[in-house]
Amino acid sequence: MERESATTYEPKRNSEIRVFESSDEMATDLAEYISQISEISVKERGYFAIALSGGPLVSFLGKLCEAPYNKTLDWSKWYIFWSDERAVAKNHADSNYKLTKEGFLAKVPIPNGHVYSINDNATVEDAATGYEFVIRQLVKVRTIGVSESTDCPKFDLILLDMGPDGHVASLFPNHPALELNDDWVTYITDSPQPPPERITFTLPVINSASNIAIVATGNDKVKAVNLAVSDGTEGPDIPASLPARMVHPTDGKLVWFLDKAAASSLEVENGDASSSYKHHEY
Numbered sequence: 001m002e003r004e005s006a007t008t009y010e011p012k013r014n015s016e017i018r019v020f021e022s023s024d025e026m027a028t029d030l031a032e033y034i035s036q037i038s039e040i041s042v043k044e045r046g047y048f049a050i051a052l053s054g055g056p057l058v059s060f061l062g063k064l065c066e067a068p069y070n071k072t073l074d075w076s077k078w079y080i081f082w083s084d085e086r087a088v089a090k091n092h093a094d095s096n097y098k099l100t101k102e103g104f105l106a107k108v109p110i111p112n113g114h115v116y117s118i119n120d121n122a123t124v125e126d127a128a129t130g131y132e133f134v135i136r137q138l139v140k141v142r143t144i145g146v147s148e149s150t151d152c153p154k155f156d157l158i159l160l161d162m163g164p165d166g167h168v169a170s171l172f173p174n175h176p177a178l179e180l181n182d183d184w185v186t187y188i189t190d191s192p193q194p195p196p197e198r199i200t201f202t203l204p205v206i207n208s209a210s211n212i213a214i215v216a217t218g219n220d221k222v223k224a225v226n227l228a229v230s231d232g233t234e235g236p237d238i239p240a241s242l243p244a245r246m247v248h249p250t251d252g253k254l255v256w257f258l259d260k261a262a263a264s265s266l267e268v269e270n271g272d273a274s275s276s277y278k279h280h281e282y
C-alpha cells in the first residue's frame, strides 16, 4: 500500500515508526495494516487471532467498519481477545470490552462465539486464570498460533495503546508484573490509574506475537514516546522498566503509529521533517 501521508522509518531489524499528519490518515493506514495482516493470517493459518486494547486506539478502528473492508475482510475467521481489561462490569464506562464493542465490534459481522472477552463476574485472580485457560485451549487447536521460540501464544496481531506513563495493556512502569515469565495472563490490584484491579497479558505473550502495533497520540505522550524509542543507554534518564520500551517482538514485527504531537520530540536524522526518525535498534 502507498502511504503518502506518513513519515516512515524503515526498520532496523524488526521495528518501524510511522508518523501521521492527521487522525484520518492514521486511521486509514491502521485499517490497511490490520487488513493486510488479517488476509495473510487467514491465508496461512485459516484464522486471524487479534488482541485489542482500550484507549484512543479504538477510535481509529472505525475505517475497518467501512468500505472496502466491511465487505472484503473475511470476518468469519476473526477471533477477538483483549490484551487487558479493567475489573468492572462489561457495561461500565471503564470497560475495554464496552469501548471496543461500541466502537468496533458492533459494526462488523464477527461471530459472537469468536469474541473472547474477560470474565467480569469473577475475582481478578480467577478471571486471569480463566482467560489463560481459554487461550491455552485455543493454542492447543491452533486457533491461536504458538511461538516456537517461547512456547507462548503467537497472536497474529496485538494492538496496544500506550498511556502517558509508558504503560501498555495493564503493565505499568516498575510494576512486578513486568517480570513475570511463566504466566501468560496475570492480574494486578494496584494499578496507578483507576480502576486499581485489572487483568493483563504478560510481556512474554505480547513479545511473542507475529505483529504488534503501538498507537500513541497527543501531547501527553511525547515524553513516553521519546523514552520508549530512544536508542540511549538505560539509566536514570531512560528507565529500563518502561513497559512500552520492553516491547521487543521475539520473531515478529513492531510498528508504532504516532501522530505529529506524540512524535514531536523524536530526533529527525538529517534535519528534514520528511526524513526518518531515529530510534533504538533491538
Ligand SMILES: O=C1O[C@H](COP(=O)(O)O)[C@@H](O)[C@H](O)[C@H]1O
Residues within 6 Å of the ligand: 053, 054, 055, 056, 084, 085, 086, 096, 160, 161, 162, 163, 164, 168, 169, 170, 193
Ligand atoms: O488503562 C489503559 O490505558 C491504555 C491507554 O492509555 P490512555 O491514557 O491512552 O487511555 C490502554 O491501552 C489500555 O488498554 C487500558 O487498559
